[in-house]
Amino acid sequence: MNRNDIITWLREECSDRLLTLWAQADAIRRAHVGDAVHLRGLLEISNYCRRQCAYCGLRCGNANVQRYRLTREQIITGACQAAENGYGTVVLQSGEDINLTGEMVAEIIVAIKQKTELAITLSLGERSIDDLIVWRQAGADRYLLRFETSDPDLFVAIHPPVAEEYPQRQFLLGELQGMGYEVGSGVMIGIPGQSLGSLADDIIMFSRLNLDMIGVGPYILHPDTPLASQANVPLIADQAPDTVLMTLKVIALTRLMCPDANIPATTALAVLDPQAGYETALQCGANVIMPNVTPVNNRDAYDVYPGKTNVFDAADEFDQRLKQRIRAIGRSVSVGRGDSPHFLASRRSSVQHA
Ligand code: SAM
Numbered sequence: 001m002n003r004n005d006i007i008t009w010l011r012e013e014c015s016d017r018l019l020t021l022w023a024q025a026d027a028i029r030r031a032h033v034g035d036a037v038h039l040r041g042l043l044e045i046s047n048y049c050r051r052q053c054a055y056c057g058l059r060c061g062n063a064n065v066q067r068y069r070l071t072r073e074q075i076i077t078g079a080c081q082a083a084e085n086g087y088g089t090v091v092l093q094s095g096e097d098i099n100l101t102g103e104m105v106a107e108i109i110v111a112i113k114q115k116t117e118l119a120i121t122l123s124l125g126e127r128s129i130d131d132l133i134v135w136r137q138a139g140a141d142r143y144l145l146r147f148e149t150s151d152p153d154l155f156v157a158i159h160p161p162v163a164e165e166y167p168q169r170q171f172l173l174g175e176l177q178g179m180g181y182e183v184g185s186g187v188m189i190g191i192p193g194q195s196l197g198s199l200a201d202d203i204i205m206f207s208r209l210n211l212d213m214i215g216v217g218p219y220i221l222h223p224d225t226p227l228a229s230q231a232n233v234p235l236i237a238d239q240a241p242d243t244v245l246m247t248l249k250v251i252a253l254t255r256l257m258c259p260d261a262n263i264p265a266t267t268a269l270a271v272l273d274p275q276a277g278y279e280t281a282l283q284c285g286a287n288v289i290m291p292n293v294t295p296v297n298n299r300d301a302y303d304v305y306p307g308k309t310n311v312f313d314a315a316d317e318f319d320q321r322l323k324q325r326i327r328a329i330g331r332s333v334s335v336g337r338g339d340s341p342h343f344l345a346s347r348r349s350s351v352q353h354a
Contacts, residue, residue, distance in 0.1 A: 001256060006200040010240070010249055018249075025252035025285035032259040033287045037326045038338030040089040040121065040264075041082025041293035044302040045070045049095025051125070054158040055191065057222040057303040058095040064224050066301045069097065074295060075108050076115065082293045083116040085319050088337040090118045091144070091290060096125035105131070106138040113139040119337040121184075126172060133179060141337075142182040145169055146215065149187055150205040151198045158191060158227070173209055182343040184213025184262075189250055190242025191219045192230055199240045199250065207257045212340035213288075214261050216250045217268030218242045220305035244273050248284045255285030260341040264288040271307040278322070279329050288338070291322055 012018055046069040049058045058065065070078070075092065082090040090112065094100055109120055121142035122135060132143070147169045149155050169185075176183045187202045188194075206214050219242045221228055240246060247269050254263060265281030267290065273280070278289055292312040294302060299309045312318050323333050 001253070003197075003200050003204060006203055006253055007196055009253055010196045010199060010246070012249070021249070021252050022284045025255040026283055028259050029255050029263075029285045029287055033262065033341055035330070036287070036332045036334035036338070037282060038089070038262065038288045038334040039085070039087045039322075040091050040288060040290045040338075041079070041085065041087040042091045042093060042267075042290040043070075043075065043078040043082070044094065044292070044294040044298065045075050045078075045092050046094035046097040046100050047302050048097040048099065049125075050098055050162055051096050052160050052162075054160075054226040055188065055219060055222065057224055057305060059225060062224045065303055068298050068301055069100065070295070070298065072104070072108055072111070076111050078293050078295065079112045079116060079118060083118055085291070085293070086333070086335065087291070087293075088119060088334065089121055089142075090116075090293070091121040091123055093123040093144075094125070096127075100124065102128070102131035102134050106134050109135060109138040109140050117337075119339070126169060129175060132172075132176060132181075136179045136181060140181070141339075142184065142213070143176045144184040144186075144213065144215065145172060145176070146186040146188075147173070147205070149191060149194055149198060150201045151194065154191065154193050154198065157193070170209065173211075177210070182212045182340055184215060185209060185211050186215035186217075188219040188268075189216055189247050190240050192227055192233070192239070193236055194240045195236055195238040196240050197238065199246075203250065203253050203257055206254055206261075210342075210346070211258065211261055212343035212346075213263070214254050214258060215264050215266055216247060216254065217266035218244070218247050218272055220268055220271060220307065222303070222305050244269065244277065244280075247272075248280060251281055251286055252284045258342070260345060262288050262338070262340040262342075264290055266290075267292075267308060267311055268305065270311045271305070274311060279325060282326070282329060282331060289322065289326075291319060
């Protein structure tokens with residue numbers, strides 16, 4: 001599929017034709033990653049952030065956020081909760097919190113590995129090469145770092161550099177691969193100023209970057225961010241819409257371009273469609289969901305975008321209901337780590353070539 005083919009699909013409005021796209025993506029998903037849905041326990045370990053991202057409620061300029069950082073014990077308890085729920089992976093996510101030091105995170109990784117069989121995914125933003133190496137050596141398995149948009153001008157506009165700048169996200173993704181991490185990235189859909197052509201470039205970039213995991217979700221306006229004040233500014237010609245439909249198209253096209261990657265049905269999509277967002281994404285190419293295992297008292301404060309906490313109301317019941325919803329559409333709940341088939345295949349081929 002070339003750029004024009006992708007753009008044609010992104011513009012497609014005929015529901016019958018779109019049914020053929022969903023069916024193709026679903027068939028490719030089944031053939032390459034199977035029917036099991038992998039569940040990852042998402043633990044939001046700190047909402048401190050040194051960044052000023054124009055889209056994100058955690059930006060350091062947002063004084064309306066009550067900041068928290070979980071203790072070592074709370075993080076280990078949260079990871080054990082993920083293991084008890086039967087999830088094969090815990091995802092430790094935070095703002096770019098410099099007080100979450102390399103050493104502290106490494107100790108936590110070691111402790112979780114001693115207590116559980118969980119795979120550990122980190123999503124801690126742009127960190128130094130030294131930290132990333134230390135965490136991998138401590139036992140971290142995977143790293144998630146979205147490049148947010150492949151348009152370099154738009155990226156800088158929404159993600160301004162900070163004083164002591166680490167290397168750019170796309171460079172870091174290559175470094176992470178070299179360190180042996182299973183690597184994930186992704187974008188937001190419908191960022192003001194993002195065209196359909198730019199979205200097509202994002203999908204092509206997923207394939208070029210050789211990613212193991214790809215997460216895409218709609219951009220959701222946060223009232224306490226600079227992008228909110230631009231909400232009424234006329235959009236560019238060919239603006240990508242921040243809708244459920246556009247997100248499903250991007251998921252399906254991503255599955256066609258990257259058949260053996262793990263692709264989540266994201267929380268942001270479930271915010272826009274709480275009733276059926278997870279199910280429709282799973283039927284358009286997705287194979288992962290990330291239930292929240294953050295302590296209930298901290299969830300509101302991890303205020304990346306509005307509406308997030310409504311998806312996971314009544315934490316304990318959510319887990320059971322989610323598993324029922326997965327089975328109700330004829331899918332199974334995965335047991336085990338759920339490594340990306342793309343990662344396992346590239347590791348096998350590098351062993352053969354060694
Ligand atoms: N600080 C880490 C980082 O930047 O990679 C991880 C946490 S960050 C909150 C996780 C993701 O949330 C970002 O990569 C971004 O795509 C998404 N996000 C942030 N603000 C959003 C918004 N307003 N709407 C939708 N997604 C958003």
